[in-house]
Amino acid sequence: MTTLPVRHAPLVLHPDRFLDPEPGTRRAARAILEATAPLPIVSPHGHVDPRLLADDAPFTDATSLIVVPDHYVHRMLYSQGVPIEALGVPTRDGTPHERDPRAAWRRFAAHVHLFRGTPTGAWLDHVLAETLQVPVRLDAASADHVYDAIGERLADAAFRPRALFTRFGIEVLATTDAATDTLAAHAALRASGWAGRVVPTFRPDAVMRIARAEWRAHHAALEALAGTPLPTYDAFLDALAARRRLFRAHGATATDHAVVTPATGHLAAGELARCYSAALAGTATPDDEARFAAHFLMDMARLSLDDGLVMQLHPGALRDTNPLVLARFGMDAGADIPVATEYTRNLLPLLQAYGNDPRLTLVVFTLDETTYARELAPLAGHWPALRLGAPWWFHDSPEGMLRFRRRTSETAGIHNTVGFTDDTRAFCSIPARHDLARRIDASWLGSLVARHQVGLDDAIEMGRLLAYDLPRRTYRFDRAGEGA
Numbered sequence: 001m002t003t004l005p006v007r008h009a010p011l012v013l014h015p016d017r018f019l020d021p022e023p024g025t026r027r028a029a030r031a032i033l034e035a036t037a038p039l040p041i042v043s044p045h046g047h048v049d050p051r052l053l054a055d056d057a058p059f060t061d062a063t064s065l066i067v068v069p070d071h072y073v074h075r076m077l078y079s080q081g082v083p084i085e086a087l088g089v090p091t092r093d094g095t096p097h098e099r100d101p102r103a104a105w106r107r108f109a110a111h112v113h114l115f116r117g118t119p120t121g122a123w124l125d126h127v128l129a130e131t132l133q134v135p136v137r138l139d140a141a142s143a144d145h146v147y148d149a150i151g152e153r154l155a156d157a158a159f160r161p162r163a164l165f166t167r168f169g170i171e172v173l174a175t176t177d178a179a180t181d182t183l184a185a186h187a188a189l190r191a192s193g194w195a196g197r198v199v200p201t202f203r204p205d206a207v208m209r210i211a212r213a214e215w216r217a218h219h220a221a222l223e224a225l226a227g228t229p230l231p232t233y234d235a236f237l238d239a240l241a242a243r244r245r246l247f248r249a250h251g252a253t254a255t256d257h258a259v260v261t262p263a264t265g266h267l268a269a270g271e272l273a274r275c276y277s278a279a280l281a282g283t284a285t286p287d288d289e290a291r292f293a294a295h296f297l298m299d300m301a302r303l304s305l306d307d308g309l310v311m312q313l314h315p316g317a318l319r320d321t322n323p324l325v326l327a328r329f330g331m332d333a334g335a336d337i338p339v340a341t342e343y344t345r346n347l348l349p350l351l352q353a354y355g356n357d358p359r360l361t362l363v364v365f366t367l368d369e370t371t372y373a374r375e376l377a378p379l380a381g382h383w384p385a386l387r388l389g390a391p392w393w394f395h396d397s398p399e400g401m402l403r404f405r406r407r408t409s410e411t412a413g414i415h416n417t418v419g420f421t422d423d424t425r426a427f428c429s430i431p432a433r434h435d436l437a438r439r440i441d442a443s444w445l446g447s448l449v450a451r452h453q454v455g456l457d458d459a460i461e462m463g464r465l466l467a468y469d470l471p472r473r474t475y476r477f478d479r480a481g482e483g484a
Contacts, residue, residue, distance in 0.1 A: 008141065008142040008145055008146075010135055010136065010137065011125060011128055011137045013129050013130065016030070017122075017439065018398055018436060019439060019443045019446070020443045020446060022447075024446075025443065025446040025447045026446065028446035028450055028456055028459060029439075029442040029445070031460065032442040032445050032446060032459055032460050033438060033442040033463075035460045036438045036441070036463040036464060036466075037435070039169075039464065040169045040170070040171035040468065041168060041170045041171060041430065041431065041434050042171055042419070042471040042472045042477060043174060043421070043422055043430060043434075044172070044418070044421055044475040044477070045174060045176070045201065045312065045389075045421040045423055046173060046175065046424055047423070047424065048173065050177075050189065052161050052427060053161050053173075053189060054188040054189045056160055056161050057160075057161075058155065058157075059159065059160075059161075061154070062101070062105050062146070062147050062150040062151065063087075063088045063104045063105045063108070063147075064088070065428060066108075066127065067087050067088060067104060067105065068087070068088050070424075070425065070426045071425075072119075072120045072334075073115075073120065074333065075334030075335070076114050076118070077108070077111050077114065078325075078334060080111065082107065084329060085097035085098060085328070086107055087104050087108060088101055088104035091329060092329060093327050102147055105147045106144070106147075108143075109138050109139060109142070109143035109146070110139075110140040112124070112138050113139070119396060119397040119436065122398075122436055123426075123429045123432040123433060123436070124432075126431070126432035126435060126436075127428050127429055130431070130435075131168075131428050131432065132149075134150055161427065162194060164428070171197065172197040172198075172199065173197070173198045173430075174200070174201050174252075174254065175200055175201060176200075176201045176203050177201060177202065177203060177247070178204075178205075179202060179203065179206070179222065180222050180225060180243075182225075183200055186199070186250045186251070190250070190251075197251070198251075199250065199251035200247050200252045201254050201255065201256050201312075202243065202244055202247040202255040202256070202309065203258075204243075204255070204257070204300070207219060207236075208257070209289055210275065210276075210278070211279075211284045215279060216282060219236075225243065231280075232273070232276065233276040240303075241307075244307055244309060245307065248308075252309065253308075253476045253477060254309055254310040254311070254363075254475055255304065255310070256312040257297060258314045258315075258319075259297070259313070259314070260316065260317065260339065262297075262313055262315040262341065262342075262347055263290065263293070263297075264294050264297045264298055264301075264346060264348075264349045265294045265295065265298065266295055266298055266349070267291060267292070267294075271291070272292070275291060276292070279292070298349065298350055301353070301360060304361075305354065305359045308476065310363060310474065310475055310476060311361065311362045311363070312363045312365070313362065313365065314365045314389075314392070315341050315366065315367075316338055316367040316368050317339070317367055317393070318337050318339050319331065319332070319336045320332075320333075320335055321335045321336065321337050338367035338393075338394060339367075339368075340370070341371060342371075342375070343366070343371055343375045344375050344379065347364070351386065354385060355383040355384065355386060356383070356384060357384075361385060361474060362385050362386050362387065363387045363388075363418055363474065364376065364379075364380075364387070364388060366392070367395070369407075372408050373411065376388055377407065377408040378412075380408075380412040380417070381411045381412040381413070386416070387417060389417075389418055389421065390404075390417070390419065390421045390423075391403075392421075396437070398436070401437060402444055405440075405441070405444045414466060415465070418470055418471055418475070419466050419474070420438075420441075420467070420471065421471065422434060422437075438463070438467050441467065445459040445463055
């Protein structure tokens with residue numbers, strides 16, 4: 001008797017997914033989406049490792065491609081009792097981790113139902129059905145079939161990183177790089193002659209956090225790159241300005257700064273010198289760090305007036321709140337939690353100093369949705385330098401993106417926002433995230449058409465702005481040449 005092959009449930013993406021079900025809104029949303037879906041992807045803020053594209057090595061397996069780099073996956077499964085190391089994520093403290101990628105994939109597949117109704121689930125479906133062309137619903141029964149099918153795709157040259165970059169329609173991809181990064185991967189990319197545009201983003205957080213035990217190691221790395229000791233704050237700032245110039249020469253158009261509280265303000269010269277000396281001595285306190293960071297952000301804004309780098313500010317995440325996860329996996333492993341954030345008073349010193357200057361663009365993100373209508377939209381609706389970053393992290397979800405549009409657009413309009421930023425380490429999820437964002441924006445704009453608030457032609461133009469023109473313009477990718 002012949003054994004018939006196991007038939008797995010198909011994975012079919014509905015063409016109207018995430019569009020409003022109200023008929024008039026949906027009709028308009030379809031027309032808007034038809035106009036925006038083919039537009040190139042501009043990815044101005046992400047965390048893809050540039051070595052991925054510099055090396056252009058084939059992906060090895062489904063687990064390292066989809067599961068290992070995605071802390072959205074880790075945190076959900078961890079919350080349900082699945083150890084992160086059981087997903088194949090390497091540890092830093094020597095704890096054994098799953099080394100069989102197939103076993104880790106089976107474990108992930110057995111728990112994939114946890115992502116139903118979440119943006120992670122939507123991104124995963126898109127990656128499987130569209131990016132990897134494996135239109136099979138993933139579950140425990142189909143785990144091996146999907147794993148093997150993905151493996152077959154990854155063996156094809158058409159699924160290597162640079163080929164996917166082209167197929168995804170990525171016009172420009174910005175990575176996030178420490179101030180002390182040598183930018184060797186970016187240099188290799190430029191030297192290779194490949195046409196894809198991948199640019200660094202200057203992130204000096206590690207040298208700003210003066211109360212951290214690792215600060216002096218980062219400071220020493222900066223000294224090594226500068227080729228000279230940095231005994232004073234002025235020397236330290238000069239070294240960072242030189243690093244910014246190098247980043248810009250490699251195509252960077254932006255900086256990025258992560259803080260818990262977006263406090264800004266100048267310190268008196270004596271107090272600044274005291275904080276810096278304490279950092280060098282290893283005696284800086286958390287209060288010293290907070291005061292130092294407020295001054296540091298002022299100087300970063302001032303430097304942006306000179307070198308033209310767009311300044312991004314990501315406040316409101318209390319980082320690495322689970323000490324076990326921090327010790328085992330390092331920073332940014334899924335234990336970061338939002339906290340309430342105040343913007344108006346905290347940003348006022350910076351805005352009063354530089355917010356009227358057309359040379360500065362300050363993109364502010366938030367994890368505190370209560371600030372959308374109360375603070376951020378009014379701030380962006382007044383200060384020429386200020387733009388609102390896209391719904392971020394926990395809020396780049398269907399409902400989160402709708403809440404953002406509904407609570408900010410009446411006051412700030414859309415021209416004071418920056419479109420969509422995917423903010424991901426998971427390379428293959430980039431088109432999935434942009435597709436979802438374009439669908440949600442099309443649905444929101446369709447509701448304006450259905451209420452006769454704007455005409456369909458205007459809504460289509462607004463859709464293009466949100467999907468393509470605004471991020472390209474805000475992050476200055478529309479300027480001729482890189483490093484110009």
